[in-house]
Amino acid sequence: MNTSPLSATEVAGFQAHVYRYFSLHGRSLPWRFSSNPWHIFVSEIMLQQTQVSRVAEKYPPFIEAFPTPQALAQSPFPQVLALWNGLGYNRRARFLHSAAQQIHTLHHDSVPSTTSDLMALSGIGAATAAAIRAYAFNLPEIFIETNIRAVYIYHFFPQNDAVDDCQLLPYLRQTLDKTAPARWYNALMDYGVLLKRTLKNPAKRSKHHSIQSTFAGSDRELRGKVIRILLQKDKQPKDELIKAITDDPARGERIIQSLIKDKILSSEAEILFLSTG
DNA sequence: CTCCTGCTCA
């Protein structure tokens, strides 16, 4: 097991390389100006599988509306969804709403800092928990996401294909700037964005890379349409709503049921409305 | 066409 693949000189050189780019071209993003763990928590949920440019637009009004876990926890879900709409993966709004209620009731409105407490919250997996610990609490965590993959695959596995995250971990552990984890990950991800923009996405050589199914004509396109309709209409008879999104009643029914299963929709006597939370 | 600071559930 090669736990320390790099020399001290190589580590210092790599860190300097990443920080040099960061100091010249680092992005100034809304959530980076905050040290409020809740605000950083919200940004991490929004950023799951979602471009920074999109989150940068939606984040400020969302934080203004829900500045504390309590504010979000006590708001009706449709109001949350209204400010979330456009970010995509709307069930994350449900997860975030639930997480806020958990933080409010279980942790007295302060975002927990332990990995187990974070992962017990809705919508928080290993990667997001570690990212929150690094960004909100400046703890020396190790986590991998697509930009980080691009950096480490490009620098340390230039010839390899189907690189497993396990192979990257020793390099991440050794190169992590433990004196400033939050700043380090900011620098790392900004540098990764550069590599992906200029080098045809080195992260494609990750074992964990997968092609997404097309969005046009997909079920999740129709799910999004349902939500936008109900944000306008308040409530709708089920059969009318199904007809509004598709000519295939069975498919429409399946879409509705999946939204109910995700607790985004509720129904009473064939009337559909956004779940109230 | 691609993929985006992943997670949940089967």
Place this chain on the structure above:
DNA sequence: TGAGCGGGAG
């Protein structure tokens, strides 16, 4: 382990 989940910029 894999399928499913938004929506749009490039």
